[in-house]
Amino acid sequence: MFNIDLFPQALKSDENGQTRSCLLQQTTMGESVTEQELWFAYPMNLPMPEDDDCDSYLLATLLPAMQLRAAIRVHGSVSHELLANLTELQYVWSKWLPERYFLIDIQVDRIRDQDLQVESAIAAFSGGVDAQFTAYRHATGRAGYATRDIKAGVFVHGFDIPLDDTEGFNSAVEIATQVLSDINVDLLPVKTNVRALWSIDWEEYHAAAIASVLCGLKRYAGIGLIGSGDSYDVLLTPWGSHPITDPLLSCGNFRIIHDGAGFRRSEKLIILSSWSIGIRNLRVCWAGNKHDKNCGHCEKCVRTRLNLLLAGVDNPACFDTPIDSSLFRFMVLKSDAVRIDWSLIRQEIIETGRGLEWLPYIEKVLKRKSSPKLSGLFPFGSKRRMWVKKMLMRNK
Structure with missing residues (x-):
C-alpha cells in the first residue's frame, strides 16, 4: 500500500515562461520514500492560480493513485466542488474497471468553498479532427445556444509529441497558430511531464491529464472544452474522455465540458470541409x-x-x-x-x-x-x- 503526499511549490518565472509544480512524495508500507516533481510550464503574462492551489495536481494524481491503491494527502488547498466530483469519479472507474482502479482516501489541508469563476472558455487543441471541430463550431457560432466564447486553444507538449522533440512541437505550434488565427482564436503552448510521470494506460488517463493542464488556466478562462471522440450512439465504455466522466473533472471555478458528442467523426468533417485552412492542416x-x-x-x-x-x-x-x-x-x-x-x-x-x-x-x-x-x-x-x-x- 502507498501514500502519496502532494507538496505545492512556489511559481517559477523566467524569460521562457512560468512553471507551476508540485512535489510528489510516495511512501510505501516499508517506509521507503521516492520523490518526483510534477510540473506545468505556461506562457508568460497569463494569470496563475495561487501557489497552494492543488486542483491541477490532484486531477493529475487521482487515477494513478487509484491504480496503486495509494491514499492521497494534499498539503495545500483544493476546491470543495472538485473533491465532491472526484468522489463520484472514483465510483465510476471502480465500477468500470474494478480489477484496476480502487477507492482511495483523500485528505486535504484546506478546502476552498468559494472560488470566483472568470468568463470565456479555452479548448484543448492538438490539430486533430475533434479539436478542430470544437474550436471551429464555437468560434463561428455553429454550436447554437451551447456556443462558448473561446479565447484560446491549448496545445500541450508532452502528450502526443514527446518532450524531447522540441523541433517537431515548435513546427506544429506554428501551424496550429496559423489555423486558429483564421477564426480569431489564440494558441497557448503548454509543456508538462504529466504523461511521462506515471505508468498508466493513456486511453483511460488522457482526459484527466488534459483537465489538469486546462485547470491551471482557471484565472484566464472559466470553462475548458474537451472535444469528444465517439458520438452518443456509439460510446465506448470505459474510456478516458467520456460524457459521464469529463464533467467530474470540474472544480469550483473551472468547468470541464465534453464537447461534440452529437456528431460522428465523418459528420464533423462534413462541417470542417468548409474550413479550407483547417482541413489543409489537420494533424x-x-x-x-x-x-x-x-x-x-x-x-x-x-x-x-x-x-x-x-x-x-x-x-x-x-x-x-x-x-x-x-x-x-x-x-x-x-x-x-x-x-x-x-x-x-x-x-x-x-x-x-x-x-x-x-x-x-x-x-x-x-x-x-x-x-x-x-x-x-x-x-x-x-x-x-x-x-x-x-x-x-x-x-x-
Whole structure:
C-alpha cells in the first residue's frame, strides 16, 4: 500500500515562461520514500492560480493513485466542488474497471468553498479532427445556444509529441497558430511531464491529464472544452474522455465540458470541409517519425482518410500522397475502440454509397485478428519505443 503526499511549490518565472509544480512524495508500507516533481510550464503574462492551489495536481494524481491503491494527502488547498466530483469519479472507474482502479482516501489541508469563476472558455487543441471541430463550431457560432466564447486553444507538449522533440512541437505550434488565427482564436503552448510521470494506460488517463493542464488556466478562462471522440450512439465504455466522466473533472471555478458528442467523426468533417485552412492542416498522426505532419499510412491516418472520403473530401493536402490499396495490406487494428471506428466507416460507406471501392479492403482489415497491446513493452517516450518507430519507418 502507498501514500502519496502532494507538496505545492512556489511559481517559477523566467524569460521562457512560468512553471507551476508540485512535489510528489510516495511512501510505501516499508517506509521507503521516492520523490518526483510534477510540473506545468505556461506562457508568460497569463494569470496563475495561487501557489497552494492543488486542483491541477490532484486531477493529475487521482487515477494513478487509484491504480496503486495509494491514499492521497494534499498539503495545500483544493476546491470543495472538485473533491465532491472526484468522489463520484472514483465510483465510476471502480465500477468500470474494478480489477484496476480502487477507492482511495483523500485528505486535504484546506478546502476552498468559494472560488470566483472568470468568463470565456479555452479548448484543448492538438490539430486533430475533434479539436478542430470544437474550436471551429464555437468560434463561428455553429454550436447554437451551447456556443462558448473561446479565447484560446491549448496545445500541450508532452502528450502526443514527446518532450524531447522540441523541433517537431515548435513546427506544429506554428501551424496550429496559423489555423486558429483564421477564426480569431489564440494558441497557448503548454509543456508538462504529466504523461511521462506515471505508468498508466493513456486511453483511460488522457482526459484527466488534459483537465489538469486546462485547470491551471482557471484565472484566464472559466470553462475548458474537451472535444469528444465517439458520438452518443456509439460510446465506448470505459474510456478516458467520456460524457459521464469529463464533467467530474470540474472544480469550483473551472468547468470541464465534453464537447461534440452529437456528431460522428465523418459528420464533423462534413462541417470542417468548409474550413479550407483547417482541413489543409489537420494533424491526426501519432505514429509517424515527424510529429508536425501526418505519415499518411498509419492506422489513424488511413482511418481519417476514409472519414474524409465520406465527408466528400478527396485526397486533402494534409496527406502527401493519394490513398491507395497498399495502405490496407498489413493494417492491423489494435484496440476495440479502433475496431468500432472502422466498423462505423464500413456502415457509413454502405449507407451513403461513398467510397464503395474501398469496402473490400476495409472488410479484410476488420477480419484480421487484433495484435496484442504493446504499450507496456514500449512505453510512451521511451528510447525503446523511439528505436522501434525509426526501424519501422526505415522499412516502409
